[in-house]
Amino acid sequence: MNVFETLNANLLTQPFAGQDTAAILNQCQWISAMYAKVENAISVLSDLKNNKSYIYSGHIATALGLTYSQDMREINSIWEDEIFNRIHPDHLVGKHLMELKFFHLLKGLPLSERCDYQVNSYLQMRNQYEEYMSVQHRMFYLHSSNDGSVNLALCLYNFGISPLPVDKYQGAIVNMRSGKVMVSDNQQFSDILSFREKELLQLVKNGKSSKEIATILSISINTVNRHRQNILEKLHVKNSFEACKIAEAIELL
């Protein structure tokens, strides 16, 4: 399973228990339209529960070779293929990976803190002349369901001053309240688990029991269990199966 498929499955298979309110969707649509109008951004509001997106296009769309009209466009998908087709393939993988990390980070946070975080990145996108340009991409959730499922996501694409001439995807998860950068790239994310924790998780993935792992690594069973608990906490997951799945998706294993 590749990064995109993992992300897609993770997002769409949440329980989404709790009420849907038209008022919240309506307010979020207003916000999305505002970004397109005030900043000339392309603004994509995705409704994960109903597998729909609402696309609002500022004038950047023309520069990026997209034929969107200014009107809101509703599609039956949480992904916007035409936009993805303009993004450099390596950057698209980087973007999906970052969004997967973001999803797992948010799931570990109380609802009240989730709106403090944003994914911020610079993507290379092909313009109307098929040349690559640097585009600022921001992504955050505007709403989570009562049961904790993340629900309404906003993706913004606009121009800014790009940090550097970047070949490689450059992204980060930023706490917009404190300025703290939570995750800044693959390398640093892979540092989330220690070498020992990765070694242990690999053994879990290979079907070994805690007792077997203790013998293999010459450590006590208590130490094994402490490591396992730390891994679950660090990855914001509930059990070892989920830990293996996410660790694999984000290329920790």
Added chain:
Amino acid sequence: MNVFETLNANLLTQPFAGQDTAAILNQCQWISAMYAKVENAISVLSDLKNNKSYIYSGHIATALGLTYSQDMREINSIWEDEIFNRIHPDHLVGKHLMELKFFHLLKGLPLSERCDYQVNSYLQMRNQYEEYMSVQHRMFYLHSSNDGSVNLALCLYNFGISPLPVDKYQGAIVNMRSGKVMVSDNQQFSDILSFREKELLQLVKNGKSSKEIATILSISINTVNRHRQNILEKLHVKNSFEACKIAEAIELL
């Protein structure tokens, strides 16, 4: 006259002919509040005609050592001193200079194109622990009067991924519709006038007539007049007095 005083005088002494509509102010206040809420930004809406500002504070205010409450705050000034006090003095000068350039760039554009442009920069600001942090600053006009006076300005301060560890002010005027960077720093702005044009403008400033200048530079009076016309166009001003004033303020002379 320093940069700040020039900017202040330029902004506040516009004619502001044409109607004031409460509906436009109200809509711009809604937009400003939205930025504070959705992005945790500090959002300052300045009404140049009435010399007032409306400040909306997201949670970034606390991180930046500002004691703003969440409520909208109205002040009788287009400047927000408490915020300026948190900005590194060199960056504050850079910011004012960029805003002065922005004002003069916009004055040369038709009303319909003005909303396509933003000042984008990264400022060093002192946080609640008196340490400097990198803060993204964006500034644009939401509304111009019928007579061309720029009127409602929005300043946004929020966290992002900063381009580089920056000692020096880094800012740019960006066309958000095309991605084109119009002015990226003092150096490039100083390139707006050629060496010959600067030489000539210096002579104008020293009170020389076109005829005297022609003699001094050993060129024809027609050439002098062509240079003078080009200078006015490049600086978006109507006469030589204004050209000298702005050239001095933006450190071209």
